[in-house]
Amino acid sequence: MGVTLRAMGADTASKKFAVFFAVSALVLLVVLTRGVPIEPMNSQQLKEDDTEDAIRRSESALEDHVRNLEKTQREMDKAKRELSRLKQQLLDLRNASTNTFPSVVPRNEFDRKRILITGGAGFVGSHLTDALMKQGHEVTVMDNFFTGRKKNVEHWIRHPNFELINHDVVEPFMIEVDEIYHLASPASPPHYMYNPIKTIKTNTLGTINMLGLAKRVGARLLLASTSEVYGNPTVHPQPETYFGNVNPDGPRACYDEGKRIAETMCYAYQKQSGVEVRVARIFNTFGPRMHIGDGRVVSNFIIQALQGQPMTVYGEGKQTRSFQYVSDLVDGLMALMNSDFSDPVNIGNPEEYTMVDFAKSIRELVGDPKVEITHKPATQDDPQRRRPDITRAKQHLGWEPKVKVVDGLKKTIEYFRRELEQPSARAADGRGVGGPYGHQIHLPYVNEE
Numbered sequence: 001m002g003v004t005l006r007a008m009g010a011d012t013a014s015k016k017f018a019v020f021f022a023v024s025a026l027v028l029l030v031v032l033t034r035g036v037p038i039e040p041m042n043s044q045q046l047k048e049d050d051t052e053d054a055i056r057r058s059e060s061a062l063e064d065h066v067r068n069l070e071k072t073q074r075e076m077d078k079a080k081r082e083l084s085r086l087k088q089q090l091l092d093l094r095n096a097s098t099n100t101f102p103s104v105v106p107r108n109e110f111d112r113k114r115i116l117i118t119g120g121a122g123f124v125g126s127h128l129t130d131a132l133m134k135q136g137h138e139v140t141v142m143d144n145f146f147t148g149r150k151k152n153v154e155h156w157i158r159h160p161n162f163e164l165i166n167h168d169v170v171e172p173f174m175i176e177v178d179e180i181y182h183l184a185s186p187a188s189p190p191h192y193m194y195n196p197i198k199t200i201k202t203n204t205l206g207t208i209n210m211l212g213l214a215k216r217v218g219a220r221l222l223l224a225s226t227s228e229v230y231g232n233p234t235v236h237p238q239p240e241t242y243f244g245n246v247n248p249d250g251p252r253a254c255y256d257e258g259k260r261i262a263e264t265m266c267y268a269y270q271k272q273s274g275v276e277v278r279v280a281r282i283f284n285t286f287g288p289r290m291h292i293g294d295g296r297v298v299s300n301f302i303i304q305a306l307q308g309q310p311m312t313v314y315g316e317g318k319q320t321r322s323f324q325y326v327s328d329l330v331d332g333l334m335a336l337m338n339s340d341f342s343d344p345v346n347i348g349n350p351e352e353y354t355m356v357d358f359a360k361s362i363r364e365l366v367g368d369p370k371v372e373i374t375h376k377p378a379t380q381d382d383p384q385r386r387r388p389d390i391t392r393a394k395q396h397l398g399w400e401p402k403v404k405v406v407d408g409l410k411k412t413i414e415y416f417r418r419e420l421e422q423p424s425a426r427a428a429d430g431r432g433v434g435g436p437y438g439h440q441i442h443l444p445y446v447n448e449e
């Protein structure tokens with residue numbers, strides 16, 4: 001065999017044949033082991049053309065698909081708009097057919113007043129809104145919903161005499177009205193101390209804005225001032241002639257001094273610009289629609305007792321307060337607005353309690369004698385006693401409170417019982433709820449210093 005190859009090796013053609021044979025064998029081997037088809041160039045080109053065609057067809061199909069999707073999307077948007085229009089129509093029809101509004105005294109337009117209530121969605125403001133609406137007046141509620149809630153006035157929404165405006169009184173506002181009840185301000189100590197600068201702005205800039213408006217449109221303005229202008233009083237009970245004992249640098253000053261300067265502004269506008277003003281010095285008030293995270297003593301004690309938690313008395317609990325039910329306050333505010341008396345007037349109920357006795361009374365009304373009364377640190381500058389002298393209100397307004405504290409407490413306890421049954425209150429139980437300023441307020445808010 002070797003001899004034969006050597007003999008052939010001399011022959012070049014034979015060598016070429018041998019190389020060709022070896023390469024072919026190798027290619028055949030690769031094809032067999034890998035399964036890769038070997039195609040001629042022209043067939044590959046054909047396949048590429050096919051692929052490009054297929055891609056073009058797919059692209060055009062995709063574009064059609066996108067166009068169809070866009071069309072469907074437009075149709076869906078249209079259907080959604082139609083659905084929400086129909087929903088609104090249904091709601092309007094339901095309201096109109098069931099006539100869910102509380103009944104309102106009919107008045108002709110000469111007899112009907114246009115009234116603005118700042119802070120009208122708050123605890124006191126919403127009760128005042130109810131009373132004025134029921135009397136048949138046109139009421140505009142302005143609120144920034146820091147401590148107020150839409151829920152408090154929602155039963156008037158869409159009533160032709162009612163309007164709700166989301167506006168912060170710190171910003172100027174223009175409206176044609178006959179009367180302004182200027183209530184806007186946080187009133188609970190933990191709320192007004194949480195953002196003291198905002199409290200000061202609300203009571204100063206807010207009051208200037210409202211007095212400016214009153215001057216421009218010739219409206220009468222009633223300022224919701226406070227018993228806190230008397231500070232920690234050295235005179236007891238407090239008549240309106242008492243100048244007060246306020247620490248201008250303490251934690252309560254943003255509110256106390258804010259209201260004091262607001263009163264000063266009212267009388268400056270009256271003297272210099274002839275604005276008709278009324279100033280109500282409101283003493284501690286309670287009732288339904290107080291916020292569950294309000295932090296004042298009435299809501300704290302009631303919520304604690306209802307939940308079987310210790311009732312938190314700040315300090316020794318010998319400090320006193322005199323409490324009025326909200327309906328009495330509303331009557332007093334309207335009587336003052338409609339009077340011709342422009343000096344400050346105390347609006348409060350002289351029924352006075354020490355905080356320890358008050359806790360005991362609430363515990364008894366709630367009916368759970370096992371609830372413990374516990375003591376927390378006293379708060380700085382906490383007024384040690386407070387009781388209104390209401391001689392002026394009796395004489396000039398013919399007003400005095402009608403609701404006994406115990407009767408008011410019973411109604412308020414029932415209100416909080418219902419509030420605590422709401423899922424939002426249950427969810428927040430023990431872990432705090434989002435406060436009116438967006439901060440965490442514990443349920444109830446308790447001084448932990």
Ligand SMILES: O=c1ccn([C@@H]2O[C@H](COP(=O)(O)OP(=O)(O)O[C@H]3OC[C@@H](O)[C@H](O)[C@H]3O)[C@@H](O)[C@H]2O)c(=O)[nH]1
Nearest residue numbers: 187189226227283284296297300312313314319355382
């Ligand atoms: O859980 C509590 C809450 C409060 N307190 C005490 O209860 C008393 C009343 O406190 P509140 O927070 O209810 O209200 P204050 O009287 O301090 O301020 C109020 O005054 C009149 C209004 O203008 C305002 O609503 C508010 O500023 C205080 O002595 C306070 O220390 C408790 O003992 N326990």
